[in-house]
Amino acid sequence: MTESRHFDVLVVGAGPAGMAAAITAASGGAKVGIVDENPQPGGQIFRAKVGKLAPEVAKSVEKLAASGVELLNGLTIVDAPQPGVLMGATHKSMIILKYSKLILAVGARELFLPFPGWTLPNVMGIGGLQALVKSGLDVRGKRIVLSGSGPLLIAVGAYLKEYGAEVMAIVEQASTANLARFAAGMAKYPSKIKQGTPLIFGVGRLIQRGAWVESAHGKDKLESVKLNKSVGSIQCEYLGCSFGFVPNLELPMLIGCQVVDGFVKVDSLQNTSIANVFCAGEPTGIGGIELSVVEGKIAGFTASGHTERAQVLMPEKQKWQAFSRALDQAFALREELRGLVEPETIVCRCEDVRHRQLKGYDCGREAKLHTRCGMGPCQGRVCGASTRFLYGWEHGTVRPPLVPVPLAGLANEEQGKTK
Amino acid sequence: MPSKTSHHNDHGGGSLSTKFDAIVVGGGIVGCACAYYLSQSFQRVLVIEPGPIGGASTAAGMGHIVVMDDSPAQFALTYYSQQLWTGLVSQMPADCEYRPTGTMWVAADDEEFSHVEGKRKFYESNGVKAEVLSPAELAKAEPQLRDGLAGGLRIPSDSVIYPVTAAGWLLSEAKRNGAELIQGKRATKMGQRSVHLEDGTQFEADFVINAAGGHAPLLTPGLPIEPRKGHLVITDRYPGFVHHQLIELGYLKSAHEMSSESVAFNAQPRATGQILLGSSRQFVGWNSEVDRKLVTKMVNRAAEYLPGIQQLSGIRIWTGFRATTPNKLPIIGAMPEDPSLLIAAGHEGLGITTSLATGKLIADWASGSKSVIDPAPYIPGGHHEH
Numbered sequence: 001m002t003e004s005r006h007f008d009v010l011v012v013g014a015g016p017a018g019m020a021a022a023i024t025a026a027s028g029g030a031k032v033g034i035v036d037e038n039p040q041p042g043g044q045i046f047r048a049k050v051g052k053l054a055p056e057v058a059k060s061v062e063k064l065a066a067s068g069v070e071l072l073n074g075l076t077i078v079d080a081p082q083p084g085v086l087m088g089a090t091h092k093s094m095i096i097l098k099y100s101k102l103i104l105a106v107g108a109r110e111l112f113l114p115f116p117g118w119t120l121p122n123v124m125g126i127g128g129l130q131a132l133v134k135s136g137l138d139v140r141g142k143r144i145v146l147s148g149s150g151p152l153l154i155a156v157g158a159y160l161k162e163y164g165a166e167v168m169a170i171v172e173q174a175s176t177a178n179l180a181r182f183a184a185g186m187a188k189y190p191s192k193i194k195q196g197t198p199l200i201f202g203v204g205r206l207i208q209r210g211a212w213v214e215s216a217h218g219k220d221k222l223e224s225v226k227l228n229k230s231v232g233s234i235q236c237e238y239l240g241c242s243f244g245f246v247p248n249l250e251l252p253m254l255i256g257c258q259v260v261d262g263f264v265k266v267d268s269l270q271n272t273s274i275a276n277v278f279c280a281g282e283p284t285g286i287g288g289i290e291l292s293v294v295e296g297k298i299a300g301f302t303a304s305g306h307t308e309r310a311q312v313l314m315p316e317k318q319k320w321q322a323f324s325r326a327l328d329q330a331f332a333l334r335e336e337l338r339g340l341v342e343p344e345t346i347v348c349r350c351e352d353v354r355h356r357q358l359k360g361y362d363c364g365r366e367a368k369l370h371t372r373c374g375m376g377p378c379q380g381r382v383c384g385a386s387t388r389f390l391y392g393w394e395h396g397t398v399r400p401p402l403v404p405v406p407l408a409g410l411a412n413e414e415q416g417k418t419k
Numbered sequence: 420m421p422s423k424t425s426h427h428n429d430h431g432g433g434s435l436s437t438k439f440d441a442i443v444v445g446g447g448i449v450g451c452a453c454a455y456y457l458s459q460s461f462q463r464v465l466v467i468e469p470g471p472i473g474g475a476s477t478a479a480g481m482g483h484i485v486v487m488d489d490s491p492a493q494f495a496l497t498y499y500s501q502q503l504w505t506g507l508v509s510q511m512p513a514d515c516e517y518r519p520t521g522t523m524w525v526a527a528d529d530e531e532f533s534h535v536e537g538k539r540k541f542y543e544s545n546g547v548k549a550e551v552l553s554p555a556e557l558a559k560a561e562p563q564l565r566d567g568l569a570g571g572l573r574i575p576s577d578s579v580i581y582p583v584t585a586a587g588w589l590l591s592e593a594k595r596n597g598a599e600l601i602q603g604k605r606a607t608k609m610g611q612r613s614v615h616l617e618d619g620t621q622f623e624a625d626f627v628i629n630a631a632g633g634h635a636p637l638l639t640p641g642l643p644i645e646p647r648k649g650h651l652v653i654t655d656r657y658p659g660f661v662h663h664q665l666i667e668l669g670y671l672k673s674a675h676e677m678s679s680e681s682v683a684f685n686a687q688p689r690a691t692g693q694i695l696l697g698s699s700r701q702f703v704g705w706n707s708e709v710d711r712k713l714v715t716k717m718v719n720r721a722a723e724y725l726p727g728i729q730q731l732s733g734i735r736i737w738t739g740f741r742a743t744t745p746n747k748l749p750i751i752g753a754m755p756e757d758p759s760l761l762i763a764a765g766h767e768g769l770g771i772t773t774s775l776a777t778g779k780l781i782a783d784w785a786s787g788s789k790s791v792i793d794p795a796p797y798i799p800g801g802h803h804e805h
Contacts, residue, residue, distance in 0.1 A: 081711045366471030369478050369583045372691075377655050377734055400709055400736055404655055407696075408729035410718050410736075 003095045007033040007070070009303045010086070010099035012077055012251060015043020016289045017281025017296035018105030019060040022069040024300025025103070032069045035088060035097065037076040043107060056289065072097075078409065079400040080255045084276075094409045101276050101303040104252050104264070105296060108245035108282035111385050113333075114347050114355070115340035117216030117225075118241070126156045126240035133163055140164035145225050145234055147171040147213040148242035149331045151196065156240060157203040167206055168234050171227060173243075174331050176209040182330035189323055191290075213239065214340060228336070243333060246385040247283040253398040262388075262395070268317075269310055270299035278303055287324035294320060338390055347390070348383040350376020355390075364393030377404055439463040439624040441785055442614050444606045444638060446470075447477040448582050449763050449770055450630035451589040452778030457628075458596035460786040465622060466590065466598060467614065469605040473586035476632050476770060479739020481651065481687050481695055482582040483664050484772045485522055486574060488541050489671060492748055492796035497769060498547065499792045500776035501576065507775070515585045516690035522577035523552075523561060523663035524670075525568060525684070525724060531668040532569035539572060549574055563661055563725050572668075579664060579687055582771045589778075606631075609638050610760045626785045628761045633705075633742040635750075635764035642750060643802050644765045646740035648706070650699045650714055655732040658692035667724065670698075682717045684724045694731065696721050698768075700741075707738050741767045744802045749773060751780050752798035761785070762799050 009025040011018045014036035026032040034041065041061050064071070072088070075095065079087040086097045110125040117123065124132075126146060133139055144165045146153050149172060157170045172179070186193055213225045216239055224233040247263055258265045258273035263285050270278045280299040281292035294317045301310035341347065343356035351372040361367035364374075364387060373387065374380030380387075380396065387393050401410070440461035443450045446468025458464045471478075484504050486497045508517050526532035535551055542549035552571040557564060560573070594600065601616070608615040609627045616622075629635050633646040667684040680701035687695040699713050714736055722729050744750060744765040754760045761784060763777050780797070783790040795801075 079711070363471055366474060369471055369474055370587055375735070377732075379734060400711075401733060404732035404734045406729060407652070407654070407718050407722070407731055407733045410652065410714055410733055 003093070004098065005033065005095065006098040007031050007100070009033075009101045009103060009300075010035065010097055011069075011103045011105055012086070013043070013105035013107050013281070014038070014041035014064070014071070014073070015105060015107045015281065015292065016057060016060065017107070017292035017299075018043070018103070019057075019064050020293045020296030021103045021105055021278075021280055021300040021303070023060070023063050023067045024297045025101075025304040026067045026069045027300075028304040028306055030304045032067075033072055033097070034064070034069050035072045035075050035077060035086075037074065039074050041071060041073065054289070056293075060293075076403055077251055078402050078405045080251065081400075083274075089403075089405050089409055099276075101278065102255075103270075103296075103299045103303055104255075104257070104272070104277065104279040104283060105281045105292075105299070106248040106251050106283055108247045108286060109381065111243040111246045111389070112241060112382060113243050113337055113340075113386050113389060114345055115213060115215060115337075116342050116345050117218070117222075119346050119349060120216050120218050121221035122218075122237060123216050123222050123239045123241065126152060126242040129238060129240040130156055130159065133160070139238070141166060142238060143168050143234075143236040144238040144240065145169050145171065145213065145236045146240045146242070147225070148244070149173045149333060150242060150244050150327070152242050154196070154200060154203055154207070156242075157206065158198075160240075161203060167203060168236050169227075170203060170207045171211045171213055172207055172209050173212045173334055173337065174209065175334075178330045178332075179209055182326055185326050188319075192323070212337060212340075213241070243337070244331060245282060245286050247286065249283060249395065250381075250398050250402050252279060252283060253395065254400065254402060259395060268298075268314065269302040269307060270295060271302065285321070285324060286328070287320060288327070291317065291320035291324055333389070341390065347386060348373040348376065348380075350374075350378050350383075353383075358387065358391065361391070362393075364391070364396055367391075367393070368396065379403075437622050439465045439622060441465070441626040441628060442467065442609075442622055442624040443628045443630050444609055444614060445630035445632060445635075445764075446472045446586070446590065446600070446602070447475055447630065447632050447770070448473055448586040448589070448774040449632065449766060449777050450628070451586040451593070452774040453628050453630055453763050453781045454593035454598050454778075455589040456778040456782035457785060458593040458598040460782055462597055463624075464593060464596075464598040465601065465624070466593070467601045467604065467606050467616070469603065472590055472602070473583040476739050476741065477582045477586050479649065479651065479737060480582050480768075480771050481664075481685070481697060482516075482580045482585070482771050483522070483687060484578045484580060485664070485769070486542070486547050486577060486772075487769065488538060489747065493769075494545065495792045496749070496773050496776050496797070498545065499779075500773045501578075503775035503779060504578070504580075504772075505576075511580075511585065512588060514581070515588055516581040517578060518580075518688075518690050519575075519578045520688060521573055521575040521663045523557075523665050524572040524574070524668050525557070525564065525665055526570050526572070526668050527724075528569050534668065535570060535572045542574065547574060548576060561661060561663065561665065563727050564665070565724060565726050568724075573663065577664060579689070580771065581690070585771070606638060610754075610757050612759045624759075626759055626761055628763055628781055630763040632764055632766075632770075633740045635742065635762065639754070639760065639762060642762065642764065642799070643745055644742045644750070645702065646705055647743040647767070648699070648701050648703050648738055648740055649697065649768070650709065650717060650736060650738050652696040652714065652718065652733050652736050653689075654694040654696070654728075655734050656692035657694060657731055660694055660727070660731070661686055661688050661725070663688075665724065680713060682713065682720050684720045686721060686725060686728070694728070696728070705740065707740075709736050709738060742770070743767045746802050748797055748802065749777060750797060750799050750802055751777050752794055753784060754799050765802070
């Protein structure tokens with residue numbers, strides 16, 4: 001029979017928000033479990049110093065280990081069959097997870113916008129590029145262009161340089177004026193200045209502001225990119241793209257949490273619209289590590305019945321929400337990025353669906369049914385965000401399983417009972 | 420892109436005439452097939468669809484074009500329809516994903532196999548090629564089937580399409596003949612040569628066709644149609660895992676159980692290499708939620724025939740509703756009390772197959788032509804249970 005576990009507080013996602021939530025909830029004596037699909041806690045996004053975790057994340061990982069929280073690593077949530085129950089899958093078996101309170105700290109993923117040539121080999125998300133370097137890709141002497149928007153471009157640029165890559169350009173779509181306004185407002189966040197200054201010092205001269213890659217070129221793999229600003233093109237072996245982040249909404253939506261303007265709706269105590277289900281971190285609004293941590297703590301306190309202690313954290317939460325708004329404004333994606341796709345540009349990579357097949361549909365579901373856009377193995381995780389950006393389509397419905405799962409897993413509940 | 424349909428009301432304010440030869444309510448595959456054939460005889464045809472074209476039961480169906488021997492009337496309709504499909508294949512665009520897979524009816528034991536010869540005779544005597552396969556021949560044709568099955572019956576002329584794009588293509592062909600589309604608005608009332616929309620607009624026509632599937636009784640009260648829920652699971656791509664549409668011979672038993680819920684093994688190779696897995700039947704109203712227990716039963720049933728399927732990745736589960744009538748035949752034809760109101764609904768699990776014959780019967784009636792098959796078994800009023 002399938003293994004079944006029960007927790008007072010179950011946390012999904014062991015990034016900064018989830019770790020903070022789990023540690024906080026456990027500090028009051030609750031029986032807490034934390035699920036993550038990765039083999040180790042620490043999360044996806046703040047691998048800024050690849051190979052090792054950011055110091056503040058590393059500290060949380062240590063605390064988590066000492067907190068009495070049960071770590072359920074390498075476990076992916078595939079279904080939420082009824083209130084109080086999640087189904088998880090490891091690479092070999094299924095597990096039923098029951099909870100009294102659930103904290104969703106499911107994070108975000110990179111937004112990857114299509115442009116001509118984006119499907120060429122060696123064009124990738126910067127998270128993917130980082131992961132490849134981490135797992136041994138030798139970038140010494142390799143010419144790399146980074147394109148998109150946000151502070152992560154600079155952090156990854158500095159990192160790649162450290163590994164011997166020849167960073168040709170860091171192409172930031174935000175305008176110089178927006179960036180100057182953002183920089184002027186940074187005085188309120190000394191910790192951020194401390195983090196950012198050395199990075200900008202190292203790669204600042206490579207940054208092109210108000211610029212973007214219009215197209216990538218190459219025969220069998222990437223050979224060059226063309227920027228909007230320059231006449232010529234830049235020869236390069238790799239292009240890393242990052243246009244910011246989009247929240248992972250699949251599990252919250254499957255559970256039925258209300259989503260407003262693309263984010264899970266929560267009150268000040270991180271309650272979602274579903275009783276006993278809380279949400280913290282990027283799914284409630286892309287805000288970065290500090291906001292994620294404070295939201296995680298608030299959710300941890302609320303879920304374990306200590307709302308008075310959660311209240312104390314409100315000023316800090318508001319401070320980082322303001323920082324998040326400033327980030328949003330500075331790095332808001334410009335209209336021109338919608339116009340890069342050409343008729344033959346692939347939008348849905350799983351099913352090879354092109355822009356010409358999609359433009360003109362104003363209902364995402366109709367487009368999906370008629371073109372298969374978003375019907376492949378990734379179930380729209382990549383193209384869902386880009387079609388929202390390009391065509392303004394709503395989030396589709398979420399159906400189980402959340403990720404592809406062996407059919408044996410779907411048949412699991414009844415295993416041993418049938419003839 | 421011939422299959423691409425219009426996504427708007429085709430008409431800016433006011434240019435749409437309000438008098439039509441025929442108005443089809445419902446842009447599922449049945450409504451699109453009606454429009455396709457009506458537009459060949461009539462200039463002014465209008466289709467009204469509140470949602471995506473082929474977005475309801477059509478999208479939920481498997482797209483198996485199958486000749487069924489369940490009853491003489493069902494055979495006549497499915498056989499005629501399949502011939503119509505075959506005639507259209509050469510014109511259909513590639514994204515309709517037509518594939519002549521054939522159907523393999525699988526006999527699990529000797530009891531099931533004892534019916535195979537009778538079925539073969541029936542098909543053959545009615546002009547449909549049918550081959551009986553021994554266990555060894557079955558294993559050779561479908562190596563993923565488990566050992567120890569009693570044999571099979573292959574119907575090579577059956578096929579598979581992708582119903583949504585097929586519906587879109589039928590509609591786009593109708594539009595090439597001049598048919599028009601109003602999309603995004605719901606019809607609230609129809610009959611007596613008129614259709615009312617939720618926004619208060621009203622259209623007149625010589626014939627109005629209720630092709631609203633399971634929702635048809637909302638527009639024509641009293642139609643004996645009930646939604647019967649089904650589940651489907653689709654896998655990732657495994658080209659060549661199975662070759663035919665595979666169905667257990669017990670399938671008809673499942674289809675006939677009217678009261679309880681039932682599952683039957685039904686697996687289909689898609690053009691993409693994916694496997695589409697069915698089937699379940701239950702009467703639970705319009706609740707579209709995935710019933711995990713039933714999916715479990717369905718997958719276990721499939722694994723009894725295809726043990727290797729357990730290792731394949733399932734990527735999506737969905738549900739849909741068959742428009743079921745008491746005697747398992749669709750309702751096609753004019754209402755006795757209002758000959759301008761035609762019904763084309765209640766196609767249960769065979770709507771993709773029988774859509775074309777339905778469209779043809781409707782167009783024949785409207786144009787006063789004699790139909791190739793006898794329309795009597797399907798006309799409204801005769802659908803009490805056998």
